[in-house]
Amino acid sequence: MLYDVRMLVNHWYTLPNQKSYRANKRWGRFLLWLANVGGRHSHHQLQGSLAAASGLRELTQILAMCVGVPLEEIWKRPFSSNSLAACSMAEGSGQMVRGYLAKFYEPCDRVFNLEGEAGSNDLQSLGVPRSKVVNIDLTANVGQQIFETYRSIVDDSISRISPKRTKLSDFEWGPALPGYESTSSSLAMSDLHLGDGSGTERAQATIALKPHVERLNIDCIDIVGDLIQRDVPKVVSARHRETFLSALQHLSGSTSRNEKSIISVKVEVDSSVLANSKRMLEVQKELQTFAFKIGGRIELGDMTLGIPNDAPQNSIPVYMERGNHDEGERLEEVIPGAKLAPSMIRLDKSSGVLFCHGNIWNLPEVPLALK
Amino acid sequence: MEQESLVVVCGSDLSFPNAEAADLLSRFLFQLNSSVNGRPINASTSCVKALCFVPAPYGSEALIQSLSNHACVHHTLPCPSIPIPRGADFIGRHVSQVEGDVHLPLPDAYRTFQMQQAIRSQQRAGEPLMLHSHTPGMIGYHVRREALKRRYRSKPIPFVATHWTRYQPFVETRVVEIVDALRSNQSLTFNEFFTHGGLLERLIPALHEDQKYAPALNACSTTSGCW
Numbered sequence: 001m002l003y004d005v006r007m008l009v010n011h012w013y014t015l016p017n018q019k020s021y022r023a024n025k026r027w028g029r030f031l032l033w034l035a036n037v038g039g040r041h042s043h044h045q046l047q048g049s050l051a052a053a054s055g056l057r058e059l060t061q062i063l064a065m066c067v068g069v070p071l072e073e074i075w076k077r078p079f080s081s082n083s084l085a086a087c088s089m090a091e092g093s094g095q096m097v098r099g100y101l102a103k104f105y106e107p108c109d110r111v112f113n114l115e116g117e118a119g120s121n122d123l124q125s126l127g128v129p130r131s132k133v134v135n136i137d138l139t140a141n142v143g144q145q146i147f148e149t150y151r152s153i154v155d156d157s158i159s160r161i162s163p164k165r166t167k168l169s170d171f172e173w174g175p176a177l178p179g180y181e182s183t184s185s186s187l188a189m190s191d192l193h194l195g196d197g198s199g200t201e202r203a204q205a206t207i208a209l210k211p212h213v214e215r216l217n218i219d220c221i222d223i224v225g226d227l228i229q230r231d232v233p234k235v236v237s238a239r240h241r242e243t244f245l246s247a248l249q250h251l252s253g254s255t256s257r258n259e260k261s262i263i264s265v266k267v268e269v270d271s272s273v274l275a276n277s278k279r280m281l282e283v284q285k286e287l288q289t290f291a292f293k294i295g296g297r298i299e300l301g302d303m304t305l306g307i308p309n310d311a312p313q314n315s316i317p318v319y320m321e322r323g324n325h326d327e328g329e330r331l332e333e334v335i336p337g338a339k340l341a342p343s344m345i346r347l348d349k350s351s352g353v354l355f356c357h358g359n360i361w362n363l364p365e366v367p368l369a370l371k
Numbered sequence: 372m373e374q375e376s377l378v379v380v381c382g383s384d385l386s387f388p389n390a391e392a393a394d395l396l397s398r399f400l401f402q403l404n405s406s407v408n409g410r411p412i413n414a415s416t417s418c419v420k421a422l423c424f425v426p427a428p429y430g431s432e433a434l435i436q437s438l439s440n441h442a443c444v445h446h447t448l449p450c451p452s453i454p455i456p457r458g459a460d461f462i463g464r465h466v467s468q469v470e471g472d473v474h475l476p477l478p479d480a481y482r483t484f485q486m487q488q489a490i491r492s493q494q495r496a497g498e499p500l501m502l503h504s505h506t507p508g509m510i511g512y513h514v515r516r517e518a519l520k521r522r523y524r525s526k527p528i529p530f531v532a533t534h535w536t537r538y539q540p541f542v543e544t545r546v547v548e549i550v551d552a553l554r555s556n557q558s559l560t561f562n563e564f565f566t567h568g569g570l571l572e573r574l575i576p577a578l579h580e581d582q583k584y585a586p587a588l589n590a591c592s593t594t595s596g597c598w
Binding site: 093094096097098100101104105107108109110111112113114115118119122123128134136138141142143144146147149150153154 | 375377379395396398399402403406407419499501503504507511512515518519522529530531532533534535536538539542543546547
């Protein structure tokens with residue numbers, strides 16, 4: 001075994017320019033395997049480490065031959081590590097920054113180039129396709145060029161554009177919609193986001209709906225979701241809810257054609273959201289207080305809160321926490337035929353529902369637009 | 372003819388108009404500012420409004436303006452080159468003492484929040500919207516992240532960036548400066564080490580969230596129009 005190991009060492013110390021190199025290599029590998037398998041210290045794999053170390057030494061010798069100076073001499077010389085590090089750092093930081101820029105520009109729809117051909121070539125070297133590069137002329141109107149770029153992006157991806165929402169100010173309240181003059185309709189409000197924006201403005205907008213509710217012959221108001229807002233403080237949400245429902249009570253006078261009708265709120269609770277019994281109790285308590293305050297009646301599941309009365313003809317169903325209505329999710333369950341609203345306010349002709357997206361209540365111009 | 376409007380939410384890591392080592396970008400921002408503020412009275416059918424996120428000088432009040440009154444407004448965000456101390460750091464110490472000895476308290480959440488709020492409020496108004504990153508630094512990185520996030524959620528907003536070649540040597544110099552400061556200072560404290568490390572990281576953000584939005588990135592690479 002010692003002989004074999006010595007042969008092995010001799011082999012790895014032998015430069016491969018000998019004629020018998022191939023045979024030695026094969027023989028050395030065989031001996032290495034033998035030593036690893038049957039050697040006394042085979043469990044340490046020392047022979048393999050020895051071979052690797054020897055190989056490294058051999059490589060060093062080859063390198064020394066190439067350099068022309070023994071490497072040991074180089075290690076002994078005084079060495080300015082700072083200057084070497086500075087050079088590599090400058091080069092390394094350049095590569096790092098360029099890699100970063102290439103990565104940064106990857107998801108861009110367009111990249112504005114301010115430097116003509118030089119900038120364009122630089123962008124190409126960063127992997128940005130020429131079709132995405134927009135040369136900006138700083139002597140011309142920059143705003144106009146940005147707008148044209150926006151138009152070109154839109155044109156490129158026309159199939160993926162969702163219909164733009166009609167602004168509330170563009171909605172034609174006008175005369176009764178043709179074909180629907182004698183049809184009674186219902187008003188659906190979704191995504192009220194109680195707690196967001198201004199409660200007063202939301203209440204004013206709700207009250208401002210009254211003449212339109214009368215004109216459009218609306219006899220039912222559906223409120224879809226978000227009477228309980230999860231991401232705002234409960235106190236704020238409750239305050240906004242109270243303001244909103246008070247305004248709704250004022251609006252409900254139009255639906256019943258009486259001076260003042262008893263507001264009846266039907267509350268549907270999503271079990272996944274309000275599974276917490278403590279939370280449920282809080283909601284019950286709050287709704288009870290509210291129902292007494294406005295002299296109304298609230299149905300919460302099987303329970304009736306507030307003033308018990310005969311079922312009014314014009315009830316206002318209120319649904320709570322029924323999914324993300326902004327994306328049309330589960331909205332169809334609540335209002336049959338209702339889909340994702342392409343505009344902030346529209347008349348759904350299939351269901352006869354006047355659909356007001358709740359986001360409009362948070363805009364300050366809503367009360368003005370409705371007047 | 373109906374006038375079309377476009378709101379550009381843009382972010383720059385260099386303060387305007389004194390953009391350091393970025394005269395070209397400064398000129399671009401100036402032209403943008405003047406073009407949106409002083410639109411020609413003649414038959415221009417397009418109207419561009421710009422909401423710019425810019426770095427805040429240390430210790431200054433946050434600047435938040437409304438687009439309803441102006442065509443070009445600025446929101447300030449904490450700048451990555453300015454360490455932002457915690458309240459506790461000021462107890463019993465002068466501001467000048469605190470400045471050099473603080474960690475960066477990861478103001479990313481604040482930046483994300485401000486940008487989300489601005490974009491969300493613009494989307495609510497139903498106006499056409501575009502995101503524009505003037506520089507690929509930290510604030511630009513957040514603009515890019517918002518674009519990716521919305522693309523990932525199938526509510527894409529067009530996203531553009533501005534490139535000029537002098538930005539690269541500018542950042543390289545800063546990187547070398549930071550590394551030199553780390554290397555040469557023998558009596559470097561842990562606080563200083565982490566502050567410089569944070570600066571380096573924020574000069575070139577890690578883009579590690581790209582993995583999260585990989586589907587949006589892949590969709591972008593296969594089609595010319597990404598949104």
